[in-house]
Amino acid sequence: MRDFVQSMDDALPGRFEITKEGIVHDLRDPGGRHALTTAHIRKRLEQVTSEEIVAHTGEPDVEDESEGIMRRPDIMVIAEADMEGEGSFDPRTLIATVEIVSRSNPDNDWVTKMRDYPLMGIPVYAVFDPRTGTGAVFTDIHPTPAGPRYATRKDFVYGEDVTIGDWTISTDGLPLYEKGTGEPAR
Template sequence: MTLSAADPRSCSLREAANQLNVPEGWRVEIVGSGLVVSPTPLGRHAGIIDDIAEQLARQLRDDRAALQNIAVEGVDDGEDYTIPDLTVLPAAVKFEDDWLFPADIVDLAVEVVSLSNPNNDTVNKVQEYAEWGIPVYLLVDPRDGGIVTYSDPVDGEYRAQHKSRFGEAVQLPKPLADVSIDTAAFTRYGSGRP
């Protein structure tokens, strides 16, 4: 990943992110005031996200949508932005021509832990999403079959955590208290076919 000829010290992080020459299929985020470049997810990772998206689509109100790879930024958080694997936000976003949306319209961010950079999902984004006030952060970890539902962000921290395991139903908290996720089909990395 290289910057163009522009001196990176003379541009903002957003400008630097836009100038990065990343391989096809890779994506750039600014998390914790640092550039994070991630590869295309594994098939198992994408399959879990697709399964969650299908379940959410059947349960969400008509004015909400579950969209993959929507960029989200903190309202008052400088240049940081992330691209959650899945985001629940107003359905009207589907008709916008923008690529970046404020965190204060997000009900849920979902991340499936990446093998290439697990700390980005398990540490950095937990802090970032809490600071941004995203009501629910669902963290699915195919490395060990664990799921953590973070909720109730106050003063930059999630006050509630609920741990589950693959195979258990996950009941989401407010504002999605009428939504549950069936994880019976989720499989761990390296487990072969289900």
């Protein structure tokens, strides 16, 4: 599946990822309000973290070969030293991941990544949802009969401060998607 995903990444629009259940094709538009939200959050995180910590966007993927999962979070909070080397990032080196919910496949962020990220050992998962102006931060991985899951969920509304790992950022002014259309709000 890994070879297929890598060959399709440049051939088709959107992004391919490998989940515990198979391949996900996210058709989200990497531009518009999704990209703007990602940029705002990345900048806000980098203003409050130390110089050794990066709020990284883009490649490479995060891969847990033992679980057969390969993901590409919108933002990966990681120590710069852990970015060295070739290939995918080890998910256990991530401090946190941040996802901006896409219009085309919101369940990818709210359901499958909620299952995959604790399974991969990512300690903090923050979800920002421009459809509703809300989000949640998930922490405290614990074992369950269905596999590792986050035990703690802290919901927030845009306009409130949100804590991701050891850092608190503002959610003021984050863009929203326009309701009822595929076009972003202005």
